[in-house]
Amino acid sequence: MTVLIAGANRGIGKALxxxxxARGETVLGTxxxxxxxxxxxxxxTDPASQCALAARxxxxxxxxxxxxxxxxxxxxxxxxxxYASAMWEATFAANVTGVFMTIQSxxxxxxxxxxxxxxxxxxxxxSQTIASGGGYIYCASKAAVLNVxxxxxxxxxxEGFSVGIYHPGWVRTDMGGxxxxxxxxxxxxxxxxxxxxxxxxxxxxxENWDGRPHPY
Numbered sequence: 001m002t003v004l005i006a007g008a009n010r011g012i013g014k015a016l017x018x019x020x021x022a023r024g025e026t027v028l029g030t031x032x033x034x035x036x037x038x039x040x041x042x043x044x045t046d047p048a049s050q051c052a053l054a055a056r057x058x059x060x061x062x063x064x065x066x067x068x069x070x071x072x073x074x075x076x077x078x079x080x081x082x083y084a085s086a087m088w089e090a091t092f093a094a095n096v097t098g099v100f101m102t103i104q105s106x107x108x109x110x111x112x113x114x115x116x117x118x119x120x121x122x123x124x125x126x127s128q129t130i131a132s133g134g135g136y137i138y139c140a141s142k143a144a145v146l147n148v149x150x151x152x153x154x155x156x157x158x159e160g161f162s163v164g165i166y167h168p169g170w171v172r173t174d175m176g177g178x179x180x181x182x183x184x185x186x187x188x189x190x191x192x193x194x195x196x197x198x199x200x201x202x203x204x205x206x207e208n209w210d211g212r213p214h215p216y
Contacts, residue, residue, distance in 0.1 A: 001025045001026065001063045001064065002025070002026040002027075002028070002060070002061055002062055002063050002064075002113075003020045003025055003026070003027045003028070003062075003063065003064045003065075003066065004027075004028045004029070004030070004057075004062050004064070004065050004066070004106065004109075005017050005020075005027065005028070005029045005030070005066040005068055006029075006030045006042060006044060006065070006066065006067050006068055006069045006099075006102050007029075007030065007031070007044075007067075007068040007069025007070065008029025008030060008031065008039065008068065009029065009031035009033070009039060011184060012068060012121065012168050012184055012187055012188060012191070013029065013066075013068040013069070014029075014184075015184040015185055015187065015188035016066060016068070016188045016191060016192065017029045017038075018188075019188045019189065019192050020192070023192075028040055030042035030044075030053065030069070035056075040053060040056060040057075041053070042069075042102070044069045044094060044098030044099070044101065044102055045090075045093040045094055045097065045098050047101065050101045050102065050104075050105040051105070053105060053106070054105040054106065054108075054109075057106060057109050059109075059112070060109055060112075061109060061110075061112035061113045062106055062109040062110050062112070062113060062116070063113045063114075063115070063116060063117065064116075064117045064118075064119065064195060065102070065103065065106055065110060065116075065117070065118050065119070066119045066121070066195070067099045067102055067103065067118070067119065067120045067121060068121045069094065069098060069099075069102075070094055070095045070098075070099075070121070070141075071090065071091055071094045071095065072091075072135075072138045073087050073090060073091050073137065073138070074087055074091065074135060074136065074137040074138055075135070075138075077136075077137075079134075079136075083136055083137055087137055088137050091137045091138060091141050092137075092140075092141050092144065095138075095141035095142065095144075095145055096141050096144045096145050096148065099120060099145050099148060100148055103118060103152065110161070111159065115160060115162070115200075116159075116160070116161050116162070117161070117162045117163075117164070117195060117198050118149075118152065118156075118161065118162070118163045118164070119163075119164050119165075119166060119191070119194075119195050119198065120145055120146075120148070120149040120163070120164070120165045120166070121166055121168055121191075122142045122145050122146045122149070122165045122166065122167060122206070123138075123139075123142040123167055123168075124167040124208075124214060125138060125139040125142050126139060126141075126142030126143040126144075126145065126146045127143070127146075127206075127214065127215055127216060128143060128216055129215040129216060130215060145165075146165050146206060146216070149163055149164070149165040149204070149206075150165070150204050150206075153203040153204030154204070156203075157200065157203055160200060161200075161203065162198045162199050162200050162202070162203045163203050163204060164194065164195070164198045164202070164203070164204075164205050164206075164207065165204075165205065165206045165207075166191060166194055166206075166207055166208070166209065167206075167207070167208050167209065167214050168187045168190075168191060168209050169181060169182045169186070169187045169190070169208065169209040169210070170182065182209075186209075187209050190208075190209035190210050190211070191209050193211070194207055194209065194211060197211075
């Protein structure tokens with residue numbers, strides 16, 4: 001199996017990369033720095049970078065694409081004075097448009113696989129049912145990418161694609177902070193089990209890292 005993880009140089013993406021490598025899978029990752037071995041260069045917000053990756057991956061089947069790259073820029077913002085428009089633009093460029101462009105760029109590679117899978121890392125903060133308050137930009141971006149994933153599941157189902165959207169848990173990363181609930185390894189192990197279980201029958205699912213269905 002060939003796995004490509006967008007945003008694999010740190011945090012959950014790195015834990016997933018290491019997990020698949022330990023399993024003996026062919027695993028490629030992306031980061032914004034220059035290409036380095038199995039780490040390919042990709043700025044998910046840059047169409048030229050997307051085109052360069054697509055050219056680099058030409059004719060290479062991808063069995064599983066994990067869209068993990070993302071940002072959380074609006075922590076600590078005040079409702080009265082924060083959440084500048086540039087922050088909205090940068091967040092949506094990475095967390096929504098970047099995910100869509102990555103899938104679009106590598107669609108031909110996924111079509112070369114027998115049972116292609118796309119895993120989108122969203123967040124419980126994107127749920128329309130559970131509202132925690134605050135974090136307006138990040139929450140909105142994760143809700144939007146959940147919607148993207150759900151619609152992709154519908155459009156790609158006739159071709160045998162499976163698309164899943166996942167909450168990775170509150171993880172002890174630079175983004176999650178040291179007081180978060182679970183380790184990167186716990187999250188990665190759970191997510192890998194979810195990706196293994198993903199099928200045409202469950203396409204469009206929104207699940208927690210531990211397998212519990214997540215409310216939309």
